[in-house]
Amino acid sequence: MSHLPILQVILPLVAAPSCLIIRRASLVWLFTLGVSLAALAVSALLLQQVYTTGPVSYALGGWDAPWGIEYRIDLLNAWVLLIVSALSSAVIAAAHSSVARELAAGRQTLFYTLYLLCFAGLLGIVATGDVFNVFVFLEISSLASYALIALGRDRRALWASFQYLIMGTIGATFILIGIGFLYMMTGTLNMADLAARLPAVGDSTTVLAAFAFVFVGICLKLALFPLHLWLPNAYSYAPSIVTAFLAATATKVALYLLLRFTVTVFGVDFALASLPLEFLLIGLGLAGVFVASAVAIYQLDIKRMFAYSSVAQVGYMVVGIGIGTATALQATLLHLFNHALMKGGLFLALAGLVYQIGGCRIDAFRGLGRTMPWTMAAIAIGGISLIGMPLTAGFVSKWYLVMAAIDSGLWWLGILIVLGSLLAVIYVWRLVEAGYLQSPPQALAMIRSEAPLGLLLPTWLLIGANLYFGIDTRLPVAVTAAAAQFLLGGAAP
Amino acid sequence: MLLASLYNYWVVIALMMIGLYMAIAQGNLIKKVIGLNIFQTSVFIFYISVGKVDGGSAPILTAGENLYSNPLPHVLILTAIVVGIATTALALALVIRIKHAYGSVEERDIQASEDAAAAGGEKPC
Numbered sequence: 254m255s256h257l258p259i260l261q262v263i264l265p266l267v268a269a270p271s272c273l274i275i276r277r278a279s280l281v282w283l284f285t286l287g288v289s290l291a292a293l294a295v296s297a298l299l300l301q302q303v304y305t306t307g308p309v310s311y312a313l314g315g316w317d318a319p320w321g322i323e324y325r326i327d328l329l330n331a332w333v334l335l336i337v338s339a340l341s342s343a344v345i346a347a348a349h350s351s352v353a354r355e356l357a358a359g360r361q362t363l364f365y366t367l368y369l370l371c372f373a374g375l376l377g378i379v380a381t382g383d384v385f386n387v388f389v390f391l392e393i394s395s396l397a398s399y400a401l402i403a404l405g406r407d408r409r410a411l412w413a414s415f416q417y418l419i420m421g422t423i424g425a426t427f428i429l430i431g432i433g434f435l436y437m438m439t440g441t442l443n444m445a446d447l448a449a450r451l452p453a454v455g456d457s458t459t460v461l462a463a464f465a466f467v468f469v470g471i472c473l474k475l476a477l478f479p480l481h482l483w484l485p486n487a488y489s490y491a492p493s494i495v496t497a498f499l500a501a502t503a504t505k506v507a508l509y510l511l512l513r514f515t516v517t518v519f520g521v522d523f524a525l526a527s528l529p530l531e532f533l534l535i536g537l538g539l540a541g542v543f544v545a546s547a548v549a550i551y552q553l554d555i556k557r558m559f560a561y562s563s564v565a566q567v568g569y570m571v572v573g574i575g576i577g578t579a580t581a582l583q584a585t586l587l588h589l590f591n592h593a594l595m596k597g598g599l600f601l602a603l604a605g606l607v608y609q610i611g612g613c614r615i616d617a618f619r620g621l622g623r624t625m626p627w628t629m630a631a632i633a634i635g636g637i638s639l640i641g642m643p644l645t646a647g648f649v650s651k652w653y654l655v656m657a658a659i660d661s662g663l664w665w666l667g668i669l670i671v672l673g674s675l676l677a678v679i680y681v682w683r684l685v686e687a688g689y690l691q692s693p694p695q696a697l698a699m700i701r702s703e704a705p706l707g708l709l710l711p712t713w714l715l716i717g718a719n720l721y722f723g724i725d726t727r728l729p730v731a732v733t734a735a736a737a738q739f740l741l742g743g744a745a746p
Numbered sequence: 747m748l749l750a751s752l753y754n755y756w757v758v759i760a761l762m763m764i765g766l767y768m769a770i771a772q773g774n775l776i777k778k779v780i781g782l783n784i785f786q787t788s789v790f791i792f793y794i795s796v797g798k799v800d801g802g803s804a805p806i807l808t809a810g811e812n813l814y815s816n817p818l819p820h821v822l823i824l825t826a827i828v829v830g831i832a833t834t835a836l837a838l839a840l841v842i843r844i845k846h847a848y849g850s851v852e853e854r855d856i857q858a859s860e861d862a863a864a865a866g867g868e869k870p871c
Binding site: 385388389392396399400403408409411412414415418419422423426429430433436437 | 766769770775778782785786789792793796818819822825826829832833836837840841843844847848856860
């Protein structure tokens with residue numbers, strides 16, 4: 254039990270090269286699924302442990318904290334670990350048929366290897382309490398995801414992957430520069446130690462520069478408007494399963510990093526006092542919501558449309574950090590979870606569509622309600638959750654966000670958040686209209702049938718979770734409330 | 747005086763700007779990768795400079811030496827160098843695939859053939 258924090262990361266990391274020994278694609282898939290489920294079990298145990306007894310610290314190799322690398326699991330990262338491993342399990346459960354259809358036979362084993370590497374990297378970023386370790390895991394997951402994106406069938410996948418590589422490496426190197434500045438000023442790389450030592454040197458320009466570099470670097474990874482340019486192409490041309498995985502986990506992990514650095518390492522007081530961060534986060538977040546949603550409305554390729562919608566949803570989460578109260582942080586953490594459920598479900602449904610008809614242009618949606626009723630219903634419900642209608646998970650997080658805005662006296666912000674959601678109504682409505690109100694083109698009406706069950710079940714698991722957590726909100730609300738309290742230095746539960 | 751004593755930091759800044767500019771502004775993909783390399787290398791030099799202790803020797807335990815340079819940044823940068831090599835290798839592999847797929851490693855040509863394909867109504871996904 255005491256080794257859970259390291260098991261969480263080492264399990265997929267060791268499993269990745271093992272895939273190459275197994276070789277047979279179907280067996281590798283089963284193996285990957287098993288590893289992912291094991292990681293899920295570990296993160297569930299961790300969350301339970303942290304929730305009942307408080308933060309867990311693990312000294313790697315027995316070297317005690319500020320000298321050795323420490324893995325430190327508190328409520329915040331236990332929550333994100335659970336989200337990442339749960340979504341990974343759902344996505345990989347759906348992967349088999351989609352990967353078999355979209356990737357050449359010789360590449361499937363390599364796909365699962367890369368997938369596990371990316372997964373291990375993401376878990377590592379979240380679990381570690383050492384800032385340099387963050388950089389290393391960030392690069393592990395990034396390098397794996399560049400390669401995963403480049404596996405897309407279209408040649409534009411290569412170009413998208415290369416552009417992401419350039420932007421991503423610049424972002425990661427910015428974080429590295431920031432970490433260097435921090436080390437210069439404090440002589441430590443441990444997050445808790447940094448948090449304790451930084452206030453003493455807080456007014457130096459070096460610390461300010463460190464914060465600026467780290468902030469911009471993370472925002473590049475997060476795809477916060479206007480640093481989102483790599484995301485739409487990368488999501489559109491990557492294999493469908495990769496898109497579902499990255500959309501559900503990668504941006505969430507980047508958002509976790511932003512929270513961890515601004516709130517834990519630098520501290521809210523420093524972050525808000527030194528930079529006009531509140532203004533910056535709320536401004537950029539809102540700009541992201543409106544610009545990306547508006548662009549999404551005009552997209553003909555639906556994968557691309559939901560990619561822009563992801564940029565918009567990141568905007569909401571960042572606005573929550575910008576408001577900075579406990580309720581707002583709770584709204585951000587809730588939306589982190591809910592958005593992972595929505596986008597995971599939606600992109601898996603699109604994977605089913607690509608499986609059946611080889612594309613997901615808006616034309617492909619005509620009459621889909623009749624030819625692929627389950628897939629279309631999943632997309633419709635996922636879309637409704639994206640808008641934030643009552644009885645879906647999306648409503649819960651938007652509700653908390655609007656409440657947080659109004660509590661802080663920012664009633665105009667509450668109105669803008671609701672207006673932003675109305676833009677989502679427009680782009681989701683296009684799909685619903687095409688799917689249910691138009692008749693299928695003659696040529697396709699005969700041949701189209703429902704996506705394979707292996708794809709449909711995980712899709713509906715996630716979509717069902719959207720509905721379930723829209724009605725029974727006890728678990729996410731309780732955990733995120735405690736995590737937000739803990740982050741702001743309140744009494745740990 | 748300040749200029750001279752901190753000369754390695756000036757070198758870092760110069761390299762950093764050159765590398766970043768190349769990675770962003772160059773149209774040739776190989777040159778972009780080279781720019782990225784220069785950018786990363788500047789950060790490596792920065793870390794090594796941070797680790798230097800005035801008058802300190804190499805961090806090896808020997809009799810008569812009490813002042814050592816800080817070895818930790820060196821170790822960190824060994825890791826970062828490996829990461830940099832992996833990034834370069836992956837980037838160059840992608841460039842080879844791009845050259846096969848598009849017949850060019852110039853951003854302008856790639857963009858042009860993309861625009862032509864888009865005008866021809868080629869289907870994405």
